[in-house]
Amino acid sequence: MKVSDALALHGGSPVRSRMLPYGRQDVSDADIAAVVEVLRSDWLTTGPVVAAFERACAARAGARHGVAVSSGTAALHAAMRALDVRAGDEVIVPAMTFAATANCARYEGATPVFADVDRDTLLIDPASAERAITPRTRAVIAVDYAGQPADYDSLAAILKPRGISLVADACHSIGGASNGRPVGTLARLSCFSFHPVKHVTTGEGGAVVADEAPLADRMRVFRNHGIVSDHRQREAQGAFAYDMVELGYNYRITDIQCALGLQQLERLPAFIARRRQIAARYDAAFAQLPAVRPLAVRRGAEHAYHLYVVRLDLEALRAGRSEIFRALRAENIGVNVHYVPVHLHPYYRQTQGTHQGMCPVAECAYEGLLSLPMFPAMSDSDVDDVIEAVEKVVVFYRR
Ligand SMILES: *Cc1c(COP(=O)(O)O)cnc(C)c1O
Numbered sequence: 001m002k003v004s005d006a007l008a009l010h011g012g013s014p015v016r017s018r019m020l021p022y023g024r025q026d027v028s029d030a031d032i033a034a035v036v037e038v039l040r041s042d043w044l045t046t047g048p049v050v051a052a053f054e055r056a057c058a059a060r061a062g063a064r065h066g067v068a069v070s071s072g073t074a075a076l077h078a079a080m081r082a083l084d085v086r087a088g089d090e091v092i093v094p095a096m097t098f099a100a101t102a103n104c105a106r107y108e109g110a111t112p113v114f115a116d117v118d119r120d121t122l123l124i125d126p127a128s129a130e131r132a133i134t135p136r137t138r139a140v141i142a143v144d145y146a147g148q149p150a151d152y153d154s155l156a157a158i159l160k161p162r163g164i165s166l167v168a169d170a171c172h173s174i175g176g177a178s179n180g181r182p183v184g185t186l187a188r189l190s191c192f193s194f195h196p197v198k199h200v201t202t203g204e205g206g207a208v209v210a211d212e213a214p215l216a217d218r219m220r221v222f223r224n225h226g227i228v229s230d231h232r233q234r235e236a237q238g239a240f241a242y243d244m245v246e247l248g249y250n251y252r253i254t255d256i257q258c259a260l261g262l263q264q265l266e267r268l269p270a271f272i273a274r275r276r277q278i279a280a281r282y283d284a285a286f287a288q289l290p291a292v293r294p295l296a297v298r299r300g301a302e303h304a305y306h307l308y309v310v311r312l313d314l315e316a317l318r319a320g321r322s323e324i325f326r327a328l329r330a331e332n333i334g335v336n337v338h339y340v341p342v343h344l345h346p347y348y349r350q351t352q353g354t355h356q357g358m359c360p361v362a363e364c365a366y367e368g369l370l371s372l373p374m375f376p377a378m379s380d381s382d383v384d385d386v387i388e389a390v391e392k393v394v395v396f397y398r399r
Pocket of ligand 1: 100
């Protein structure tokens with residue numbers, strides 16, 4: 001920001017006196033009490049509350065099996081192992097996502113191949129995914145960017161005849177649905193994150209849901225060092241020996257975390273209802289502000305609104321996204337940017353030779369992306385502060 005602009009814009013006082021974060025957990029006294037109850041119990045990890053949380057995740061997602069792990073990233077990694085993704089394989093991922101969506105393929109020695117996204121929704125473009133298919137393609141990971149389900153019907157029509165697995169990175173979309181079918185039933189494996197900015201939190205945590213028992217069984221072994229049977233099963237059988245059958249990891253989640261998760265899942269419908277109210281308030285305000293364009297919502301999509309993403313019309317503004325971003329932060333609005341297209345990260349440029357120009361829609365969208373604060377504990381007056389600050393900054397920088 002130029003000094004003169006900064007002075008003109010902030011001659012008055014900022015819209016808010018304290019920073020409003022872009023996302024924040026909502027932990028109630030009842031949530032805390034449930035955690036404390038586990039702390040007084042016999043099982044801090046690999047106990048009954050983990051199993052109960054897994055059943056609740058599966059039920060919420062409309063799937064037969066749930067496997068809870070230590071993070072959303074671990075969930076994606078477990079999904080790759082369950083599908084036997086390995087060195088020499090390719091996994092197609094959208095360019096517009098968090099790095100973990102691509103990294104999980106690398107963990108297993110496979111190569112992520114970046115597909116471009118749809119101009120209006122920034123969800124993986126099925127036509128671009130189709131063009132990226134080679135004889136080495138093992139799986140496609142669709143990302144429910146910002147919280148609306150990707151176009152799984154079109155993806156399945158392309159992938160099924162070729163025997164390529166479809167995985168959902170549903171870290172943004174738990175509780176969402178597509179044409180009445182819940183997130184969790186739209187792909188062979190669906191991965192969730194329970195990081196504090198996501199809908200449901202366990203502090204750190206994640207889960208994969210699936211209908212196929214062999215996939216769930218493989219992931220349970222994988223998250224426990226590759227050992228078949230956990231210590232509870234051995235105790236029940238009076239056995240001491242155990243077999244490690246593959247190289248797994250310690251990706252277990254604790255009963256302490258799952259107690260919080262169980263409580264939070266109960267509250268998910270209320271969380272989502274509030275997120276939708278906030279989105280509707282933003283939508284109405286930005287309909288009057290042509291330089292600020294919310295993402296399109298697909299027909300039949302029940303959006304879970306992990307994020308509220310807008311695209312700035314940079315043609316209509318005499319400042320770039322960085323200046324708008326800094327100006328909004330100066331108003332104490334905790335805006336964010338989701339995401340740097342993954343193929344542009346130095347790691348992928350250096351290891352795979354990816355470069356600017358490979359996914360032009362994602363790259364172009366990135367220049368104008370802004371995520372506004374969105375979390376269920378926001379009050380209406382918090383939402384109004386965001387709207388007021390966006391109007392103030394955009395009107396100031398209007399051409
Ligand atoms: C949060 C997130 C992840 C990773 O989840 P963690 O729990 O932070 O490991 C993966 N993919 C997407 C799209 C995410 O938003």
